[in-house]
Amino acid sequence: xxxxxxxxxxxxxxxxxxxxxxxxxxxxxxxxxxxxxxxxxxxxxxxxxxxxxxxxxxxxxxxxxxxxxxxxxxxxxxxxxxxxxxxxxxxxxxxxxxxxxxxxxxxxxxxxxxxxxxxxxxxxxxxxxxxxxxxxxxxxxxxxxxxxxxxxxxxxxxxxxxxxxxxxxxxxxxxxxxxxxxxxxxxxxxxxxxxxxxxxxxxxxxxxxxxxxxxxxxxxxxxxxxxxxxxxxxxxxxxxxxxxxxxxxxxxxxxxxxxxxxxxxxxxxxxxxxxxxxxxxxxxxxxxxxxxxxxxxxxxxxxxxxxxxxxxxxxxxxxxxxxxxxxxxxxxxxxxxxxxxxxxxxxxxxxxxxxxxxxxxxxxxxxxxxxxxxxxxxxxxxxxxxxxxxxxxxxxxxxxxxxxxxxxxxxxxxxxxxx
Numbered sequence: 060x061x062x063x064x065x066x067x068x069x070x071x072x073x074x075x076x077x078x079x080x081x082x083x084x085x086x087x088x089x090x091x092x093x094x095x096x097x098x099x100x101x102x103x104x105x106x107x108x109x110x111x112x113x114x115x116x117x118x119x120x121x122x123x124x125x126x127x128x129x130x131x132x133x134x135x136x137x138x139x140x141x142x143x144x145x146x147x148x149x150x151x152x153x154x155x156x157x158x159x160x161x162x163x164x165x166x167x168x169x170x171x172x173x174x175x176x177x178x179x180x181x182x183x184x185x186x187x188x189x190x191x192x193x194x195x196x197x198x199x200x201x202x203x204x205x206x207x208x209x210x211x212x213x214x215x216x217x218x219x220x221x222x223x224x225x226x227x228x229x230x231x232x233x234x235x236x237x238x239x240x241x242x243x244x245x246x247x248x249x250x251x252x253x254x255x256x257x258x259x260x261x262x263x264x265x266x267x268x269x270x271x272x273x274x275x276x277x278x279x280x281x282x283x284x285x286x287x288x289x290x291x292x293x294x295x296x297x298x299x300x301x302x303x304x305x306x307x308x309x310x311x312x313x314x315x316x317x318x319x320x321x322x323x324x325x326x327x328x329x330x331x332x333x334x335x336x337x338x339x340x341x342x343x344x345x346x347x348x349x350x351x352x353x354x355x356x357x358x359x360x361x362x363x364x365x366x367x368x369x370x371x372x373x374x375x376x377x378x379x380x381x382x383x384x385x386x387x388x389x390x391x392x393x394x395x396x397x398x399x400x401x402x403x404x405x406x407x408x409x410x411x412x413x414x415x416x417x418x419x420x421x422x423x424x425x426x427x428x429x430x431x432x433x434x435x436x437x438x439x440x441x442x443x444x445x446x447x448x449x450x451x452x453x454x455x456x457x458x459x460x461x462x463x464x465x466x467x468x469x470x471x472x473x474x475x476x477x478x
Contacts, residue, residue: 067098068197068274070115074098074122075194076173082126085226089129091194097122174249174278178242179224187242189214190221191249196274198256205260205457206252208421239287246282247296247352250275254300258307260458267311267460276300291346294339295353301336302359305329317464321368321402333363351387354379373403390421398431406438426455426465433468446472 071094078090097118111117177190185207192198192206200218204211257271279297282288309323318324340356358379365371380396393416401409413431422428433448446469453465 066110067102068270070118071095071098071197072173072195073115074118077119078122078126079173081123084228086126087194087225088222089126093122093125093129097125174246175239175242176228177221177225178245179221179228180241182221182224184245184248186217186221186224187245188249188252189217190225191246192253193218195278196249196253196271198253198271202256202260206256208425236287243288243290244292247292250279250282251296251299251352253278254303258303258310267307267317269307272300272304272307276304291343291348292350292352294345295343295350295356298336298339298343299352299356299359301332301339302356302363305332305336305363311460315460315463316467317460320362325367328363336360336363349382349386351383354383354386358383368402371402373399377403390416390418391425393417394422394428394431398434401435401438406435410435410439424455426452426457426461428452429455430465430468433472437468437472442472442474 074094074097075087075090078093079087082090101114101118101121105111105114174191174195177194178187182190189203189207192203193200198206200211200214204214207214254272254275257268257273257275260268260271276297279293279300282293283297305328306320306323308327308329309325310318312318312324336356337360340353340360343353343356358376361372361376361379376399377396380392380399383392384396394413397409397412397416400412410432413435416422419428429448430452433445433452436442436445436448449465449468449472453462453469456462456465
């Protein structure tokens with residue numbers, strides 16, 4: 060078993076779900092802290108000794124003991140009823156619970172239960188999604204802020220509101236079929252944001268987080284394996300993730316440099332994932348509802364099916380972006396549409412489309428907004444204007460990969476290189 064961020068993330072979710080179920084939802088904050096402490100200590104030890112067999116059960120036992128230790132130190136065990144008292148007094152009484160919790164089917168049920176339980180309908184959707192990204196997906200506050208294009212302080216407020224609502228919940232893990240159906244779209248949105256954070260990370264360490272993409276794909280596949288969740292929308296989201304994940308090997312070159320899709324080596328794209336994504340996209344057409352995930356997956360399918368940028372059906376992509384803007388209007392979608400227009404109708408038309416974007420102020424911290432302006436000015440031969448935009452984008456760069464990419468674009472505006 061490889062010791063990596065993916066393993067840490069998965070086990071964190073499993074510990075949190077199990078601890079919350081055992082000790083009560085009112086102690087979810089304590090469960091979060093204990094899960095992180097347990098994993099940090101274990102990973103530090105395993106870095107030298109290797110990951111042991113039955114590591115999940117060992118982590119659970121360690122986490123349980125930590126929680127009980129907190130209760131003892133704070134002298135609050137008497138407030139948790141006879142069941143917890145028996146648990147403290149008899150280690151043997153806990154062992155069957157450990158074995159049951161870590162059966163494969165029980166694990167899947169715990170993860171699904173935690174995922175949907177975080178989506179409390181009385182909370183705003185952005186608060187629900189923040190809770191899922193934090194508790195289920197393991198993103199930190201800065202990463203969640205990047206996904207929402209907002210500040211860490213705003214995310215902290217959302218998480219505080221969410222934790223308070225969860226602590227007051229009378230039936231956190233008791234989900235009916237009606238609850239499941241009502242919350243599925245929020246879970247979809249959270250997993251979509253998780254994948255996007257991996258695909259184009261706002262984090263300081265890397266522009267691509269493959270572990271996050273894999274985790275999002277794993278969780279959406281988990282949904283698709285669970286009958287009630289295997290809807291056309293779930294299949295469309297899974298298709299989108301497969302088709303975009305297939306391009307991950309081409310997004311970063313051997314030197315760790317970011318490559319735009321126009322210049323990627325398509326021989327590095329994962330053909331098996333492309334085939335799986337196209338199959339899922341076809342299966343998603345079985346319903347009578349067209350969602351944003353269907354349209355985005357269709358766009359990704361057009362890219363994945365083209366042998367080169369020049370052979371891409373850009374007119375079809377523009378039409379799909381038109382449909383996407385009606386379903387899920389956003390300045391990011393409008394920016395991507397403008398770049399597709401530039402490929403189909405020329406850079407000047409693309410610039411006109413960018414300047415017509417509404418709510419463009421939402422892109423004020425997004426480095427690829429000024430970078431797009433710079434790219435189109437460069438194509439038009441207006442080097443000075445292009446350089447200004449690329450330098451503005453460079454000021455907003457969030458990691459070394461983005462900085463190197465934008466520094467190269469600034470250098471491309473040199474008259475010597477342009478001739």
